[in-house]
Amino acid sequence: MIVRNTPLKDTKIDKYIEIVTIPTAIDVTEDRKNVGIELDEITIFEILSTSYEKVILTIIETKEDLENLVSRKPDLVFSGIKYFDFDEQEIWLSDYLKEHDIYYITSNKEALNSEYDKNRAKEIVKLANINTANFFTTQPNEHPKESSLPITFPLFLKPITGGDSRGINADSIVFDFIKYQTKVLDIYNKLQSRTLVENYLSGREYSVSILENESKNILMILPVEIIAGKNKNGHRILDYDAKINNLEEVIAVTDEKLHQELCDVAINSFRALGGKTMGRIDIKTGLNGVLNFIEANFMPGLGHGYFYRSFMLNENTTYEQMILKVADAGLSL
Ligand SMILES: Nc1ncnc2c1ncn2[C@@H]1O[C@H](COP(=O)(O)OP(=O)(O)OP(=O)(O)O)[C@@H](O)[C@H]1O
Numbered sequence: 001m002i003v004r005n006t007p008l009k010d011t012k013i014d015k016y017i018e019i020v021t022i023p024t025a026i027d028v029t030e031d032r033k034n035v036g037i038e039l040d041e042i043t044i045f046e047i048l049s050t051s052y053e054k055v056i057l058t059i060i061e062t063k064e065d066l067e068n069l070v071s072r073k074p075d076l077v078f079s080g081i082k083y084f085d086f087d088e089q090e091i092w093l094s095d096y097l098k099e100h101d102i103y104y105i106t107s108n109k110e111a112l113n114s115e116y117d118k119n120r121a122k123e124i125v126k127l128a129n130i131n132t133a134n135f136f137t138t139q140p141n142e143h144p145k146e147s148s149l150p151i152t153f154p155l156f157l158k159p160i161t162g163g164d165s166r167g168i169n170a171d172s173i174v175f176d177f178i179k180y181q182t183k184v185l186d187i188y189n190k191l192q193s194r195t196l197v198e199n200y201l202s203g204r205e206y207s208v209s210i211l212e213n214e215s216k217n218i219l220m221i222l223p224v225e226i227i228a229g230k231n232k233n234g235h236r237i238l239d240y241d242a243k244i245n246n247l248e249e250v251i252a253v254t255d256e257k258l259h260q261e262l263c264d265v266a267i268n269s270f271r272a273l274g275g276k277t278m279g280r281i282d283i284k285t286g287l288n289g290v291l292n293f294i295e296a297n298f299m300p301g302l303g304h305g306y307f308y309r310s311f312m313l314n315e316n317t318t319y320e321q322m323i324l325k326v327a328d329a330g331l332s333l
């Protein structure tokens, strides 16, 4: 179904972009695993329409809608959808578009899967010699005694997959075996998930946004520091409540050496994980100040969150400029 269409004007860039989404969720708090970015598609439509000759906003409901999309041969599909579930058939949008020689703004299925599984992502970056806290995965009773744990307390426990800090709260930081067992059980019962157990990184936290425009040879690597409020136990982590309530402060990284080190860890992680066009790499320091990879996000939120704030704080970019840069980068590969 075509929802909006721009009037043609010849002063604009001669490209045709389709913004692709799926029907709105009935329950807006639902965790839609096939949606990587919840786009504000009307705003994106308006921004892209100022610069591109033809912009269409499409809602895909059926396989036929998807087939019609590729037969219209847009120059770029601007979408936050990872995959469609048509009658039990999973079709990954970026790979499907690539097969049809249509450009898109995100990474392919393989890279998206590598970052989605935080254990796998850590294994990959570790192999690439990037620091990441020691880790293992578990589920209830898999490590029945304290002596069977491969790493020592304090530990940080979270579900192996997921975003928006689901399953991450003050109880994620554990100092003893009883609390460890309780959190592993809680993640298993509430989220039906195995747990990723890591050494707790008690230092500062950073997020580094990346945008790569290959044809113009522009690589933007934009670090920011995130200062979470203290939780009830006095720890600073970006847990579920902190993100919902927007309690954290986001500031520029002014120390040049640190800025460079953050850029190096971020781009090396992005490359190791096979990221394409854009992403955000989360990094935290331990007591010794060493930067550790936490996780990658190759479908970063395109609202006014960390990705946008990285642009604003490093490059003074407006929101509109950022969206146009993302589209331009997508058109390049
Ligand atoms: N090993 C660790 N030690 C200390 N804190 C950690 C550790 N791992 C994660 N955290 C804290 O938990 C937060 C959320 O973790 P993570 O980034 O893995 O989750 P997420 O839900 O995928 O986040 P996002 O919303 O960025 O996708 C981090 O931003 C950090 O504050």
Ligand SMILES: [Mg+2]
Residues within 6 Å of the ligand: 282, 295
């Ligand atoms: Mg994160």
